[in-house]
Amino acid sequence: MPADFNWAIGGEAGDGIDSTGKIFAQALSRAGRHVFTSKDFASRIRGGYTAYKVRTSTEKVRSVVDRLDVLVALTPRTIEENLDELHEGSVIIYDGERTTMADVEIPDGMIGLDVPLKSLAEDAGGAIMRNVVALGAACEATNFDIEHLDSSLKKRFGDKGQALVDNNKQAARLGQEYVQEEYSDIEFDYDLETTDNDYVLLNGDEAIGMGAIAAGCKYYAGYPITPATDVMTYLKGRIENFGGHVVQAEDELAAINLALGAARAGARSMTATSGPGIDLMTETFGLVATSETPLVIVDVMRSGPSTGMPTKQEQGDLNMMLYGGHGEIPRFVVAPTTVDECFWKTVEAFNLAEKYQTPVYLAADLAMAVTEQTFEPDAFDMDAVEIDRGKVVDEDTIEDHQTESGGFKPHELTEDGVSPRAFPGTEGGAHMSTGLEHDEQGRRTEDTEMRVKQVDKRNRKVETAREREDFSPREFGNPESDNLVVTWGSNEGTLVEALEFLEEEDIDVRILSVPYLFPRPDLTEEFEAADEVVVVECNATGQFADVVEHDTLQRVKRVNKYNGVQFKADELADDIKETLAPDEGQEVEA
Amino acid sequence: MSSQVRFTDFKSDKQPTWCPGCGDFGTMNGMMKALAETGNDPDNTFVVAGIGCSGKIGTYMHSYAIHGVHGRALPVGAGVKMANPDLEVMVAGGDGDGYSIGAGHFVHAVRRNVDMSYVVMDNRIYGLTKGQASPTSREDFETSTTPEGPQQPPVNPLALALASGATFIAQSFSSDALRHQEIVRQAIEHDGFGFVNVFSPCVTFNDVDTYDYFRDSLVDLGEEDYDPTDREAAKEKVLDADKEYMGVLYQDEESQSYEQTHGLDSNMSDIDHEGAPEGAMDLVREFY
Numbered sequence: 001m002p003a004d005f006n007w008a009i010g011g012e013a014g015d016g017i018d019s020t021g022k023i024f025a026q027a028l029s030r031a032g033r034h035v036f037t038s039k040d041f042a043s044r045i046r047g048g049y050t051a052y053k054v055r056t057s058t059e060k061v062r063s064v065v066d067r068l069d070v071l072v073a074l075t076p077r078t079i080e081e082n083l084d085e086l087h088e089g090s091v092i093i094y095d096g097e098r099t100t101m102a103d104v105e106i107p108d109g110m111i112g113l114d115v116p117l118k119s120l121a122e123d124a125g126g127a128i129m130r131n132v133v134a135l136g137a138a139c140e141a142t143n144f145d146i147e148h149l150d151s152s153l154k155k156r157f158g159d160k161g162q163a164l165v166d167n168n169k170q171a172a173r174l175g176q177e178y179v180q181e182e183y184s185d186i187e188f189d190y191d192l193e194t195t196d197n198d199y200v201l202l203n204g205d206e207a208i209g210m211g212a213i214a215a216g217c218k219y220y221a222g223y224p225i226t227p228a229t230d231v232m233t234y235l236k237g238r239i240e241n242f243g244g245h246v247v248q249a250e251d252e253l254a255a256i257n258l259a260l261g262a263a264r265a266g267a268r269s270m271t272a273t274s275g276p277g278i279d280l281m282t283e284t285f286g287l288v289a290t291s292e293t294p295l296v297i298v299d300v301m302r303s304g305p306s307t308g309m310p311t312k313q314e315q316g317d318l319n320m321m322l323y324g325g326h327g328e329i330p331r332f333v334v335a336p337t338t339v340d341e342c343f344w345k346t347v348e349a350f351n352l353a354e355k356y357q358t359p360v361y362l363a364a365d366l367a368m369a370v371t372e373q374t375f376e377p378d379a380f381d382m383d384a385v386e387i388d389r390g391k392v393v394d395e396d397t398i399e400d401h402q403t404e405s406g407g408f409k410p411h412e413l414t415e416d417g418v419s420p421r422a423f424p425g426t427e428g429g430a431h432m433s434t435g436l437e438h439d440e441q442g443r444r445t446e447d448t449e450m451r452v453k454q455v456d457k458r459n460r461k462v463e464t465a466r467e468r469e470d471f472s473p474r475e476f477g478n479p480e481s482d483n484l485v486v487t488w489g490s491n492e493g494t495l496v497e498a499l500e501f502l503e504e505e506d507i508d509v510r511i512l513s514v515p516y517l518f519p520r521p522d523l524t525e526e527f528e529a530a531d532e533v534v535v536v537e538c539n540a541t542g543q544f545a546d547v548v549e550h551d552t553l554q555r556v557k558r559v560n561k562y563n564g565v566q567f568k569a570d571e572l573a574d575d576i577k578e579t580l581a582p583d584e585g586q587e588v589e590a
Numbered sequence: 591m592s593s594q595v596r597f598t599d600f601k602s603d604k605q606p607t608w609c610p611g612c613g614d615f616g617t618m619n620g621m622m623k624a625l626a627e628t629g630n631d632p633d634n635t636f637v638v639a640g641i642g643c644s645g646k647i648g649t650y651m652h653s654y655a656i657h658g659v660h661g662r663a664l665p666v667g668a669g670v671k672m673a674n675p676d677l678e679v680m681v682a683g684g685d686g687d688g689y690s691i692g693a694g695h696f697v698h699a700v701r702r703n704v705d706m707s708y709v710v711m712d713n714r715i716y717g718l719t720k721g722q723a724s725p726t727s728r729e730d731f732e733t734s735t736t737p738e739g740p741q742q743p744p745v746n747p748l749a750l751a752l753a754s755g756a757t758f759i760a761q762s763f764s765s766d767a768l769r770h771q772e773i774v775r776q777a778i779e780h781d782g783f784g785f786v787n788v789f790s791p792c793v794t795f796n797d798v799d800t801y802d803y804f805r806d807s808l809v810d811l812g813e814e815d816y817d818p819t820d821r822e823a824a825k826e827k828v829l830d831a832d833k834e835y836m837g838v839l840y841q842d843e844e845s846q847s848y849e850q851t852h853g854l855d856s857n858m859s860d861i862d863h864e865g866a867p868e869g870a871m872d873l874v875r876e877f878y
Contacts, residue, residue, distance in 0.1 A: 202877045213867070214870050214873070215866075219672065221669065243856055243858065245672060247669075257659075257665035258665045258672075261669020261671075261673065262672060262673035264636075264656055264666070265858065265859060286659075287659050382865070382871045382873075383866075386865055407603075425634055425859075430635075434648065434656065443649060
């Protein structure tokens, strides 16, 4: 376990929790510390409990843990909500002059730093900076050089003028000095070491947007929905610099149809939404697949069904992505497992979509989408990006794909199932495309033989992809272990950290993290080699567990979490331990 | 090659399965003629069709085309045009497709003002599902699913378009070939969303809104002293409960298409880099 440090700011939505948390996270990142952030927020604009948590270490951090070392509490509820995670020696920074905080009781053994955040902020130029005063106080309590905070403040407020930056710097210093003077007798345990490394700090939604631009995506249409909106927000204002365009559609139905239109015109095109939006898009999804249009559809999952819990984590849409839509639809379902993989899998999604001319679901989830994580900039090495547009024909090659009378065959029956594509404007390529069953030229048909041939052709692409692409899982832990833990999506990081807790208890496991959900790797050999197989996922019914049981004809054990909160590393280690050896677990309890 | 293009070049080798006498024949012919007349050819034309009898048009025409899902042809057309403004985009649909299931998209397509034309074959009935009331059916129009008539007022597509901020509103009649062709041509030439509601009679299921009815009742604005740029005059015409009009009811000559206002002028199918685009590393640096 790296010597990690956990910090949080909590209060009511509208208190500026997010931006304050981000300023601190960026300061840590710029000081060469790794950061992993998580957010706890309610589905409302103002009011309601909200928190921004930062876990930081000089080594890589991949998950959240059940521990808080320093808490900035803007409301009494902030303390209540985090009581389980606070421990002896935890520092709580609060403003005792704030009416609601006047009678707050600091739990036994913890250190309360009563700092007049608002009045110090006013001294620095405005009450709005009270959170920054708290950051200054936090720097003092953690022996973290306040100059790192300065550069973060400059990044945040630089566009609004130097005066504002200076005021904020001053606010931070007033907070720092207050703690120095008023609490000089306290020796704080924390000493946040810095390094010379420079990391980048970003979340999954941003990484998906960045991946799309890197992949040459030029067109994005979407409709705002938590937690996918940040993809659109990221692209807007950036994609234009690369010749692209973002459209906010009137609804999800329009979004996918706009994106489909752009894709038919030859653009690399994408839409992003969450489960309820996928429901609406499913009708057109069938058309996308049948017309063999390359399209990337991002599902940033959240708790369902129906409106569920819009701001909470879940991986409940797997079945919908695998099977959604009437009839039988060839597709790809790719699930990034980490924030940096959100970038790479988006790039890959565009290549798969165009190489196989079929829609690709990119299955992200809330925990990954809103989580910010630090990376070496090389993790997003643009020189390693490759673009493969598949079988595009031009005026010179189109004749090879025409009928004797000169009709282009966009659904030509080929051995690998992939047909030639002609972008509109290509001479001799004019053709019809339709969701109706069609012949090689795309013209409607009910001919029974052609129907079978076209269905087989579309499905053949999946087999071709299985032969040509590497759908291997990512592997961690001890490859020789008899205990196999399998997961997908954002649980990977947590699981990798859970390894260390398990190792402490002499439990060794082999971990397979599966980023390709369809087509997916055949895990039969791995399952047969193991004594125990446990599938970890954030849903109630074990959708992926069902799928791998079907694939491998082997029963698996399941660890499921569906209360709306992502797994935590220590908690997950306990769950796995109990699932592997339930009897031992009971003995311990007795 | 456009100078040699004839309207028959836009015909596919598929024979239409529309009923003999269907208004859609005339509507389609006018569309093809207008396309050829405005210098387009099948390789630079993209036709988007909806669902229903009207939706078959993509099969009978020869061009780049897609036959979409019910009611959603307009966003597809907008996506095509935004991604490649060099293409001539024409969307065709029916009254059910455009004013019922697709009514939301219609309002927003009008607002968006993408430079494309939208031809609605309005026969005031659901034909392909064999004769149910459509959103433009008369209140007392008896059908299998509405034996006493829909008993609700029909959608007024022209008024809906005007209220939504349309920059081009026209109405046409499929059997008046020359006038129809002329109106569609004007819609194509309009810089923005060119909306044409075409009375395209259903000879099988609608014995009220017939060729004779339209021939006798339609007032051709082209023969009147009418200024289509006058929005107030247009308001009167589209809300006129006593008469139905043929011709351009409203045109905003100052119209700026979505592509103009959003600076879209490139063909997005072109990707001139084999890896990430130049300058992509700046996207990473932003996160320091």
